[in-house]
Amino acid sequence: MRLGLVIDLDVCVGCHACAIACKEWNASGTIGPLSDYDPYGAEPSGVWFNRIRHYEMDEYPNNKTINFPMSCMHCEDADCVTVCPTGASYKRPEDGIVLIDQDKCMGCNYCSWACPYGARELDRSSGTMKKCTLCVDRIYDQNLPVEERQPSCVLTCPAHARMFGDFDDPDSAVSRTVRERSGYGLMPELNYNPTNQYLPPRSKPVIPVESKPKGGLKESIKQFANKLVRR
Amino acid sequence: MHPAFSVIFFTVASGAGFGLFSLLFIADVFKLGGGFTAEQLVIGGVIALALIVFGLLSSTFHLANPKNAWRAFSRFRTSWLSREGVFAVVFMPLALIYLASIWFDAPAWLRDGSGFLAAILAWITVFSTGMIYACLKTIRQWNSPLVPANYLALGYASGSLLLLLGAVVAGLDTLPYIAMSALIVSIAAVLKAIYYFWIASPGLSPTINTATGLTRAKVKLLDTGHTHGTFLTQEFGFQIARQKAGLLKVIVFALGFVVPGLMLVWVFEQQGGQWAAIVAVVAGMAGTAIERWLFFAEARHVVNLYHGAQRC
Numbered sequence: 001m002r003l004g005l006v007i008d009l010d011v012c013v014g015c016h017a018c019a020i021a022c023k024e025w026n027a028s029g030t031i032g033p034l035s036d037y038d039p040y041g042a043e044p045s046g047v048w049f050n051r052i053r054h055y056e057m058d059e060y061p062n063n064k065t066i067n068f069p070m071s072c073m074h075c076e077d078a079d080c081v082t083v084c085p086t087g088a089s090y091k092r093p094e095d096g097i098v099l100i101d102q103d104k105c106m107g108c109n110y111c112s113w114a115c116p117y118g119a120r121e122l123d124r125s126s127g128t129m130k131k132c133t134l135c136v137d138r139i140y141d142q143n144l145p146v147e148e149r150q151p152s153c154v155l156t157c158p159a160h161a162r163m164f165g166d167f168d169d170p171d172s173a174v175s176r177t178v179r180e181r182s183g184y185g186l187m188p189e190l191n192y193n194p195t196n197q198y199l200p201p202r203s204k205p206v207i208p209v210e211s212k213p214k215g216g217l218k219e220s221i222k223q224f225a226n227k228l229v230r231r
Numbered sequence: 232m233h234p235a236f237s238v239i240f241f242t243v244a245s246g247a248g249f250g251l252f253s254l255l256f257i258a259d260v261f262k263l264g265g266g267f268t269a270e271q272l273v274i275g276g277v278i279a280l281a282l283i284v285f286g287l288l289s290s291t292f293h294l295a296n297p298k299n300a301w302r303a304f305s306r307f308r309t310s311w312l313s314r315e316g317v318f319a320v321v322f323m324p325l326a327l328i329y330l331a332s333i334w335f336d337a338p339a340w341l342r343d344g345s346g347f348l349a350a351i352l353a354w355i356t357v358f359s360t361g362m363i364y365a366c367l368k369t370i371r372q373w374n375s376p377l378v379p380a381n382y383l384a385l386g387y388a389s390g391s392l393l394l395l396l397g398a399v400v401a402g403l404d405t406l407p408y409i410a411m412s413a414l415i416v417s418i419a420a421v422l423k424a425i426y427y428f429w430i431a432s433p434g435l436s437p438t439i440n441t442a443t444g445l446t447r448a449k450v451k452l453l454d455t456g457h458t459h460g461t462f463l464t465q466e467f468g469f470q471i472a473r474q475k476a477g478l479l480k481v482i483v484f485a486l487g488f489v490v491p492g493l494m495l496v497w498v499f500e501q502q503g504g505q506w507a508a509i510v511a512v513v514a515g516m517a518g519t520a521i522e523r524w525l526f527f528a529e530a531r532h533v534v535n536l537y538h539g540a541q542r543c
Binding site for chain 2: 044048062082083084085104108112113116124126184185187191200201
């Protein structure tokens with residue numbers, strides 16, 4: 001199995017609900033808490049596994065706002081795991097999820113240096129590195145109804161911009177969607193082979209911005225006559 | 232990258248320590264300038280080991296959870312950070328055997344054998360320190376074979392200046408030590424110059440387009456999505472003005488290479504000149520420390536593409 005997420009950039013509305021749901025679930029999950037520093041003060045900061053950036057593509061009138069959620073990509077060739085000196089970072093062979101053993105991490109930050117996607121954040125309270133677990137404490141929970149055995153971010157997304165599934169199965173919903181919509185991984189030139197895939201925004205029709213419609217000879221004569229005749 | 236003082240001190244001090252130890256062994260084998268006495272060799276060796284040990288201890292200060300530091304020796308097969316630790320720890324007993332066999336006048340095979348192995352391990356350890364940075368594909372300024380070359384050359388340059396000071400204090404013929412220092416310091420200067428030249432042009436590197444996969448048009452960041460700084464901006468957001476970096480490079484070359492070079496001439500002219508040798512050591516180490524600070528300050532991690540950078 002190779003579990004991961006598909007994020008539809010055409011659909012994402014940038015509401016940050018996935019980040020909030022992630023924080024809510026994981027703050028009390030196996031890797032929690034996700035410490036906040038100065039949460040009600042002037043400079044609030046803290047640990048998040050999921051962050052949403054907002055981009056603008058192209059120039060007016062062809063511009064488009066793209067909301068860009070990012071969490072751990074659970075890479076096939078995860079350098080964060082190979083550089084870890086303590087063995088705290090590991091990639092599970094059975095489902096490809098990259099995890100950090102909180103009892104082994106010494107907080108050297110080296111894995112965060114090796115991650116191009118900014119997926120790893122140091123928790124300054126515990127002194128250990130933390131990251132997206134793909135809700136490993138939820139997706140296998142036999143006590144939950146089958147349809148709820150999905151990562152928090154996927155369940156909560158009001159726009160259905162997120163999908164969870166197995167990329168090793170060519171007939172899974174995620175594999176099919178990635179095929180049909182030309183899904184892609186980020187920064188392929190670094191060869192990390194990220195599992196999470198992004199669906200590109202569809203081209204939207206350009207709204208015409210010219211105020212005056214161009215007419216033929218008839219229209220020109222009409223405009224000329226309008227200029228002559230005072231009403 | 233945020234320049235962490237503990238890591239700068241660690242790499243400068245342990246680099247100089249490993250360099251001094253290896254060159255001390257060479258000076259001992261070839262009896263350069265008449266050769267140090269056993270006592271002088273042991274004092275020099277202890278100074279080298281002290282630099283290494285203080286450096287290694289300082290490196291643990293940047294850990295957020297140092298109680299697990301002992302686990303850092305466990306991933307020798309994949310992690311350069313782990314390898315560096317293991318090589319440094321294997322180096323220690325060999326270095327101590329070498330110093331002990333000098334002190335107790337042990338047979339030559341033990342003295343030379345342990346010294347040779349320790350010198351090789353010193354080289355490998357400094358190489359591993361450089362590889363910690365050079366193996367990261369995420370930072371273009373580091374992902375280069377010039378990085379371990381610079382670490383080795385600067386470590387050995389500092390070591391050679393320390394050894395020259397030792398030779399002056401011990402009253403040996405300084406000529407071989409001056410020649411050795413001049414050669415290593417000029418190699419270090421040339422390698423550093425090539426490095427600065429190399430990182431000046433971006434070459435093939437990730438852009439905001441490949442980072443977002445939106446390659447069909449110009450892309451710009453509208454909003455980072457966080458109200459205040461995060462771990463990512465604190466660790467990777469550090470940026471140095473180009474003018475300031477240029478000025479610091481001039482200082483690195485002046486302090487690190489030119490001043491020690493002039494002091495070598497002084498020592499040569501005077502056949503002694505303890506003060507000149509001290510100035511050479513202090514200037515060389517200060518130049519290396521500024522070089523190390525700049526090494527971190529100039530590094531641009533690709534995560535900055537998600538915080539507004541167009542190219543890293």
